[in-house]
Amino acid sequence: MKKILFVLATILLTGAYSFAQINQSNINQIGIDNSAVVQQVGIFNISDIYQDGFTNDATVDQLGIMNMSFLEQIGEGNGYYATQVESNFSTALQLGWFNNAYVDQVGMNSSYVTQFIAESNDAYVTQRGYFNTSVIDQWFSYKEYANVFQWGLGNEAKVTQYEGMYDEALISQWGIGNYANILQERTSDNYAFVSQNGDLNVAMVDQWLGSNNSVEIGQNGFMNTAYADQFGGESNVALIGQQGKYNMAYTGQLGGWLNGISVNQKGKANTASAVQLYGMLNTTLIDQQGRHNNAVTTQDGGWGNLIDVDQKGRWNAASVYQYEGGLNWALVSQQGRRNTAGVYQENGYWNTADVYQHGKWNEASIYQFDGSFNTAEIDQYKKGNDALINQVGGESTTAYIGQEGRYNSAEIYQENNIGSYAGIAQVGDLNDAYIEQFDTELTAAGIIQLGNGNAAAIGQYNSDYSMALIEQTGDSNYATSVQADGVMNSATTTQLGDYNYSTTMQVGNNNVVDVYQAGYGHASVVTQYGNGNSASVSQYDAGMTPAP
Template sequence: MKHSKLALLISAAIFTSAGAYASDSNTANVNQSGAENSVVVTQQVASMQNEATVGQTGDRNESTVIQADTSLTKAFITQLGNDNKGTILQHDATESATATIDTTGENNQAKIEQQFNNGANAAALVEQNGNLNAAEILQDNGDTANSTIYQNGDSDVAKIRNHFSDFADATITQNLGGGNDAYINQESSDAASATMTQTGAGNNGDIEQNTQNYGYSAGADDTVATLTQVGDGNRGDIYQSGASSDADVNQQGSLNQADVLQTGDDNMADVDQMGSSDIAYVDQTGQGGMATVMQTGNTFNTATIMQGGVSNAATVNQNGTSNEALVTQSDFDNVANVDQTNVGNNATVTQSGSTTEGNLANVTQAGSNDITVVTQIGNDNKAYVDQEANSFGNTITVMQSGDGNYAGAETNLGGLNTITINQTGNGNFVGNSPLSNNWYDLEIGAGTLGAENEVMIDQTGDLNMAYADAADLSSVIDIDQMGDSNTAVAESWGGTDNDIMISQTGTYHNADVFVDGAGNNMVSITQTDASNTANVTSFGYGNSVTVIQGM
């Protein structure tokens, strides 16, 4: 024949009255060897338990199996060679259909479509060995559908789509290669599950569950997405729209990036990265969400969590140097936890709440040259920052705007640390909290332990309270309060050459200072206006006290 091309068509088309199965249990077997061959097998019209098997050896071959309006059908295509194409189409009222394509070689294409009016329990499998291969599975309107793609090679592409298929289960595995792309889309499919595994460098993985690309907003609740990548320079993305969904990303290697976007209530996101220069980004919109990022590696990792809604929780754990954690939460009753171990780490927490309920920020850093910045807007917020384990050259900044806020910060066993707390509003507190709501044992004010540390507290408003302490030598406490009926308490103990400065502007202020050290400590209290009280107790030698009251 022309171009030495052999075309083979097998058709089993049965026309019967409605409801009758006049053509059951048909079997078609085709085997071809050579190049540029083609096969089309058609089994259709009110039949069941049909089976089609096609085997091709050679290059540039093409196989197509069409099974329509049949139940319990099976289709198998096996191709050995390069530049081959295999297609299985199972359409209409097809129950418990099975489709399998197996290719070995390069630049092969495999496609399976299972589209049902009333179908369930469909199963599709594609396995490809070689480079530059492409596999695609589409399952539409088929509950409890199962789809699986296995690829071994470089620069492969795998796509699975589940539409209107509740309890669908999709799996893509790409091994022993790099530069691969994998994509799973589960649209409007409640309780759908997606699992993706990629091994190698430079891979891209994308899981989308109910992304509403088709202009409707049918729900996809209770979905689960799991993405695992092993190697360097990989990127993984998970997008979920619906309630009670779960997203898990695990990346092992360096220069990897993970993005998780979730819209809906009670969603969970978990990103685990092991390596250096990794990036994790989690964005949740809704209430009752939980986001966790854990980065274990050497240096320069970045974790970002953004949450919009009430009663959300964000947790970042980083173990390494020069890492950065950023948590942004809007609305109220949110909790942010950041834990960093090693040196040169940065933590930034921003929370904007309401006038009714507050947020909680908790930051723990163990190392030197660490930086923490906490910003809270609204009432009844709580911020607690602890820099421990021989902290040197660390910086803590807490800024709160609103009423009834609490701030606590401490640095331990180090020097050249700086604590800055700024509160604007009434009834704010830096110190042992009498307003504890059992979130944490908030017992620390603003304190330092070590040499040449500095504590600065600035409060604007009425009925505020500030407590600060400095231990060891050459440290500075500076408290500035503007308003009425404020209280400042400062302590310096066990050291020399410490300076305590308190400035209060307004009426009915109280200033209490206690100094117990070796000597050469300085206390300065300035109270402007009337009805103020200053109390100073000093032990040691060479200490100086200055109190100025009045205009």
């Protein structure tokens, strides 16, 4: 700073030149085979070059008014090449060997390049417009590459490469007031690219330790914000794409190997956070279109796991967490408004959780703990439906909930089952269904309800090769079925009409019950204890024709 002030004072005090042609060039060379070329056209242009060492090279070309270039080269084989048109400012410090800095400025811009105790680094700065600022710092580094391109007004870019080698950092800014910052510290072969097109966008990349990691951020619009962190690890990839305004995205990768994150946002005020902790070959995909959608995902350890979140609409929210395990899939798709989905997968292998919601105010949750080859799926349409699936342990079990209507509720709980199935389908309003299965094998439970205000529940406990089915059509019907401590039991309940009631219980082996009720207000209770029992109930309103 003292040197800059001294040069300015020299220009103001000197009377050796006419006012119309006052330019100032200072060159100080110490060493062998250093080269400096300065060309100035205009007035009040300043060039100051200090070279100390061997075969350093500098070229400064200034055209305009009050362009300023300040250079210090200490070492061997360093190169500085600056072109300034109009009124620009450039300063560079090169302390090391075979470093190169290229500065091309048109307008009224500022560039700062520091290559400190560095070797074979390259820094490129291209600026078009006014009040753009570029800062490139390459410290204690080898063969680092930094490139900043700015076109517009008041953009700011900063690249810091510290104690690394073979890294690449690229920033491209088009517009007004954009900000980009890339930090690569103690890294090797890392890559970071930020592209901003619009106004007041913010992007920050932090890569620390690690090798062959990659980050790409693309922003198109107004006041979008993106943050990407990579700490350690190898060959991890993070991609963020934003179109619109006020969108916010964060990706964080700690350690791990060959993990990947992709976040794509289109619209207004969407938020997304994706974190991967250690693990390998894990993948997270987030796609948001609309307004005020929110997605939060975490993959902690594990391998080959997949998270895929797709949101279209407004105010939808999704949360997905995967802990350890391998080859687990969590898929969430939401269309509409204010839908909420949550998936939690812990340990286990080859488990799949799938949530699809279309409408508004729907809620869905799936929990899978341990186990393998388990599948859970929830489909909900229209308004205010609520669904929950819990799968604990077990192998090759399946749970399905499908609801269409308003304010329906369904829940399935499965624990330590093998090859069993539980399914709920409800169409209408205010229906309620519940299924739980404990320690079963190749057992099936199904509830189908068409109408309004119906309720049904099935419980199967230590029951193998058994089947329970409840079908209700109408309003305000109620049915339950329980099967326990047996094999090869079968229970079928069918109710058509309103306010019918049925309950069945089977304890033992090879029992069969069939209940059919049609009409209004019928009631049936069947209890079977033992083996080989059979019961059939048929009830109708007067004047109705019995079903064949």
